[in-house]
Amino acid sequence: MRDRIMYVLATLSAALLTWNLYKIFMILPDEKNQGAIYRIVYMHVPSIFTGFTGFFVALAASALYLITKDLKYDAFAAAVTEVSLAFASIVLATGMIWGRIIWGIWWAWDARLTTMLVCWLIYFGYVMLRRAIDEPTQRARLSAVVSVFGCVDIMIVYKSIEWWRTQHPAPVLSVRDGGGMGPGMESPIYWNWLAFMCLASILVMVRMRQESISREIDSLRRMAHAY
């Protein structure tokens, strides 16, 4: 059943991505201020959406683990966080490339990019922490707490950086007021988000399966040592 869902999602996201790529490169015209490079928005923004969705889902999964103590939520939280971290990396990479072309510098301390970087660092800490703990139940408990603390932090960071920016104005990457996006230029962003979400779901499922298998192996190893 799970396999079938994965195949359906894979087909869906492959079809969507192909169609979107065709539309983005072959149909849509260049943007009037930025030229061809603006197309990176179709990777950048859907990745932001996917990444942040993931971090909030991870918060919910971590809270559920702490309430139910069911390790399946822990596997879910871990899988979602890791996949979101991958999308956050895409955001950082595409943001930097875009900044290099438009502003001439790789990193302009743009508010959203900075928030994403802090986010990335926090969840990188989460992944590091998981690797440092061998016992699965302890790992689940401690990393769930870190996930809750981290997510709260991101909300504070998000607001603070917005304020910081209002004091120190800097160029802002924005689809809407960056100017000149014609009709029909915005919708591929959302279609790509859908495709990315399908892709993310597949990755999460694969990762969750790994997580449960590695827990099984850990338990067998403990059994071999104990008995």
Add this chain to the structure above:
Amino acid sequence: MSPFLRATLTIAAKDLRSEFRTKEAFNASLSFSVVILVLFSFAFDPTSEQMQAISGGLLWLVFSFASALSLNRSFARELQNDCLDALVSAPIPVAAIFLGKALANYFLLILVEITALAVFALFYDTHFAAQLWPILLVIALGTWGMTVIGTTFSALTVNLRMREVMLPTLVYPMLVPALMAAMTLTTDLMNGIPLGGDNLLWLRVLTGFDFIYTLLAMVFIDIVVVG
């Protein structure tokens, strides 16, 4: 005096007493911060205007680096003879153990910071006398934020291998909003700009950060330490 408060103060007094008998964490933090202050003079022209503009940031870098040394010791101190087990099995809430340790850390850090502040003034000819009380307020608030996060993660990482590496990896990204606020406020105050206007916003961020994480820590500390 309520039993909670009595337990908290007993723990705090115990930590301070054993710390002042060896002065391990205190001496390490203090000498480390002085060394960093000296090193800064090579990184920047210590007599320039630029120095004034970044003074707040430098000061908080010193504080946050120095804090890692003593926060690391906080719960590790209890590992030595399995003392943590004795504390947890005593009829006191885990939150009281946490708060006692946090208060002891806070006191130590403030002591180190006041000394570092004096050294800073001596070396770099900074003028904070005009805004002394607001600066002390910001230091008091910012240090409490560092203490709460640091003590919580000290408890969280106490049983891990690679504890010394894990603690800073987790703590510094979490501290971003608090440090951002404290740095902005301190720089302005050092340049003689009184609290008010936009800066009140940063005071709110700092206070909010302290409040939210004190609350979260008190709620989650039982899960972290006992399960």
Add this chain to the structure above:
Amino acid sequence: MTSPPAQYQLHPAALDIDGVYKYYGSFPALRDIRLKITAGSTVALLGRNGAGKTTLLKIIAGLSKPSEGSVRIGGHEVREQATRAKIGVLGHGISVYDELSALENLIIFAKLYGLPDPEKSALAWLERTGLDRVRDGLVREFSRGMRQRLAVARAFLHEPELLLMDEPFTALDDRAIAVLQELLADAHATGRTIVMSTHQLREALELATDVVLIQRGQIAHAGPRMQEMVDDTGWLYRTYGEN
């Protein structure tokens, strides 16, 4: 319809372990532990390394939570503060601070246990464990045996009704063993309940009224101490297929 007669239990068991499981991931370290221990008994918890003795003692002491099931002490939850005041725990470590003096250590714990006169209790226990002459010495400078006696004093300080001890005789010197045995005999005589895990079968069985054998996280045997066990310390293990 009449409701079934209520069940009265006038004296709740000193220690009631009901259906306790402990999982590490998917690995069950403890499986369905059920044990009612009446007040005044001295229970020797036996089993190989890794059988689950320490895990069980930590759960009883409230240092770790069971994945399933419950532990009640005198009818109350372990993590209730009033319950913890009645437990004395002596674990693998000595649980006293090296940088503090013997007296300071005991006063701190007396305060944490809310004793009315911390200093008086601390001094009394230093005397009972023969440490009164070095009361102001730092624990760091103590010999191994003195440290262990201080650890014993710390565990007995608040006169607990339930004593939980993990391998109490391991690595003790002769004097500390003598002190501990005397205190345990005294505790038993005054009706306190004692649960200890141990490898030192002879010392434990001399004191025990009951014996519990744990194998692979399960109770393999639980019952009163029998003379066979004392005469031949290998008897129990052989009976349950261990060597």
